[in-house]
Amino acid sequence: MRKTIVIGYGNTLRRDDGAGVAAADRLARDRPGANVLTSQELHPEMAEEVAACDLTVFIDASVRTPTxxxxxxxxxxxxxxxxxxxxxxxxxxxxxxxxxxxTPEEAMLVEIPAFQCGFGETMSPGTLRMIDCGVQLISELLAGKDTSRLITTVKS
Amino acid sequence: MSRTITISPVSRIEGHAKITIHLDERGNVTDARFHVNEFRGFEKFCEGRLMWEMGGITSRICGICPTSHLITSAKAGDDILAVAIPETAEKLRRLITLAQWIQSHALSFFHLSSPDFLLGFDSDPATRNIFGLITKDKEFARRGIRLRKFGQEIIEVLGSRRIHTPWAVAGGVREPFDAAKRDHLLAWIPEAKETALLALETLKSIHEEFAADIPNFGSFRSMFMGLVAPDGALEYYDGTLRVMDGSGNVIADKIDIHKYDEYIGEASESWSYLKFPYYKPLGYEKGMFRVGPLARVNICDYIDTPLAEGERVAFKAIAAKAGAVNNSFYYHYARLIELLFAVEKAEMLLHDPVMLGTNIRARAMINRRLGIGASEAPRGTLFHRYEVDDNGVLQKVNLIIATAQNNLAMNRTVRQLAIQYIDGSKITEGILNRIEAGIRCFDPCLSCSTHASGRMPLHVQLLDCEGSVVSELRR
Incomplete structure (x- = not known):
């Protein structure tokens, strides 16, 4: 079985910017025992744990994508x-x-669209819908389903 | 024609800044300034919020030292409630304060400053960073990252998350500690101590190599200020203020933190958002003082952990004649002494059975209209002063941040380095880096000190006497 880590990050006090954290929290709830981390930002200290995994899924909010x-x-x-x-x-x-x-055999960045990044803890309806989609997609990924059709680009 | 050099942005520091170096007609340095060009205004927008929220709000000032704001805010809250918090709560707060020192000091040394020491001031800037360090000495870099992780681990174990934990509150802390958590943290201690010692040995080994540079790194007499324990020991959480002059004479001692504003004034300059605190009895500029590791290790009578105390004695021997270590380069040495102290002290606290107590919070109503909290943040003494109404709604907020207290000294350091290294004709990258490294001695956190946001890149400008930009370097 592949060793997996999911890292959701973002600022939960800037509304939709916290989408990555919200999605990771949802995955942790839905999949007890899953190795899920949440953080305001990525840290160098995470490298040790990530290096020991086969699959890493980073989840972040993004204003650059509508889906x-x-x-x-x-x-x-x-x-x-x-x-x-x-x-x-x-x-x-x-x-x-x-x-x-x-490095992990496979590392993915899942970006969830962010529409409203002002001060606050409530997310916009659009981002809430996209979190549902993101969680569904990541669940498939963690379950080992073929998700290659979903991958849009390669990032380094 | 006179000129000005601008270094912008300053790199490997926390926040945004630039440096300008002013030259006369002959190309001699006439002045140099460290400008902080970010602004946030926490003091103003906190007005109208509830006192209870301040820990959560002020910890958001910074992603590096949020715990220092949290603890200092909670202490100001204790003052407003007029409570003495339970012993267990105080010791737990002490532990998280040490954790803050560990993670911040490890970041400063291993991530930000050691690339200069191990790769050289004149090495290729493209690799003079953590990746260059990995190439040069992978194990050293790995250990540094793990040491910082240990500090974050303590914070996470106590406060449930690594940054911006809302764990400390007015009256105590929210969650107790337990034996399993204690044992988990104790297991880290041997490695953490070994790495702290390795860092110290590494730094001391380069002192000779950098002997020609060190005298130029902010070597001047100033006062030093910080908290000390009632018996004069190095303090990090509580205590009273002590002020020492550059000759090692204690000129003010046992100052109640409630009287800080009788001793610390705040001046402003039109060219920086960072205030210029000064020692009031001597007036602005003449009252320049330094805070943080160099000050704390200078002013304390002793350190109550054995390995760090041995290092303190060696540190003081550097300037046995002068009476105080006045060279800012030795901030690094003092910082690593404190790092070792923090690991040793954390171990002592973890063995203390009081830590496992369950009485962790004193509850009270608003009993005072004014609350002042102070603690030693990694970069120096941090003050939070809150005025509230009968419902605890904030009427006025004043935050005096450690980095700001070093502002006069940082400017003096930049000036000294510029005079030493710039001949007016050309700035090399190595010179630029030395000037930046002068700032990095202080490990400034500009997000905190201006309550501002963002990274801290460096911008250096060379201006002529009419203010025109002659040369410019950005990073």
């Missing part, structure tokens, strides 16, 4: 954010590779 978007992530060569700020999924994988000599 749920899945991209395959590979290690980046940028240190951007490795000083503790705004580390990207590719940056986490680069740290996995550099520090531990391995």
């Amino acid at each position: 749920v978007r899945v991209t395959r992530v590979s290690p980046g060569d940028s240190m951007h954010g490795a000083d503790g700020h705004a580390l990207s999924p590719a940056g986490v994988l680069a740290l996995c590779s550099g520090l531990y000599g391995r």
Whole structure:
């Protein structure tokens, strides 16, 4: 069985920006025993745990996509954010590779559309609907179903 | 024609800033300024909120040291409630404060500053970062990341999440500790201690290599300020204020934190959003003081953990004649002494059975209209001052942040480095990096100190005497 980690991140006080955290919380509720982490942002310290997994799913909110978007992530060569700020999924994988000599066989970034990112803890109806879609999709991914049709781009 | 050099943004620090270096007609440095160009205004928009919310709100000032704001806010809240919190709650708060030191000091050394030390000030900037460090010494980088993780682990175990935990509240803390959590954290201690010692040995080993540079890194006399315990020991959570001059003389001691505004004034300059706190009895600028690791290790009489105390004695020997260690480069050394102390002290606290008590919160109504909290954040003394009405609604808020208290000294450091390294004709990347490294000695957190948002890139400008930009470098 593949060792999996799901990491939902974002600012839950900026409305839809917390979509990644909300989706991860939902997955943790729906799938007891799943290895799910939530955080305001990605940290270099996550690299150790990610490196030990076969599949990593990052979930973030995005204002750049109108629908749920899945991209395959590979290690980046940028240190951007490795000083503790705004580390990207590719940056986490680069740290996995550099520090531990391995990366997950498969790493995905699931982006959930964000429409309203003002101050507040309530999400817009559009993002709430997209969280449902995202959770459904990630559940399929975790269940080992073929989701290749969903993957739009490769990101590094 | 005089000129000005601008370094913008300043890199590997927390927040946004730029440096301008002013040159005269001959190309000699006449002035240098560290400008902080971000603004957030927490003090203003917190007015009208309930006192109870302040821990949650002010911890959002920063993603690096939210716990320091949380604890200081809770202490201001204790003051408003007029309660003495249960012993267990105080010790748990102490533990999370140490955890904050561990994660922040580890970040400062391993992620932000050690690339300069291990790869060199003049090394390729493209690899002078954590990835360059991984290439140079993977195990060192790995250990640094794990040490920071240990600090975050303590915060997560106590507060349920690594950043922005709402765990501490006015009157105590929300959740108790238990034996399983204690044992989990104790298992980390040997590795954490070993890494803290490794960091110290690594830093001390480069002191000789950087002997030519070190005297230029903010070497000047200033006062030092911080909290000390009643018996003069290094303090991090409570205590009274002590002020020492650059010759090691204690010039003010046992100052109740409620009287901080009799000793600390706040000035402003038109060219920076970061305030300029000063020691009031000496007036603005002359009253320049430093806070944070260099100040704390200078002013305390001793450290009550054995390994850190041994290092403190060695640290003080650096400036036995001067009476105080005045060179800002030694912030790094002091920071690592504190890192070791924090690990040792955390171990002591974890063995204390009081930590497992269940009486963790004193409950009361609003009993005072004014509350002041102070604690030692990683970068220095942090003050929260709240004025409330009878319902606990905030009428006025003042936050005095450690980084701001170092503002005069950071500017002086930048000036000293500019005078030493810039001849007016050309700025090399290595020179730029040395100036940035001067700022990094202080490990400034500009998001906190301006209550502002964002990263801290560096921007350096070289201006002529008429203010025109002659040369510019951004990172």
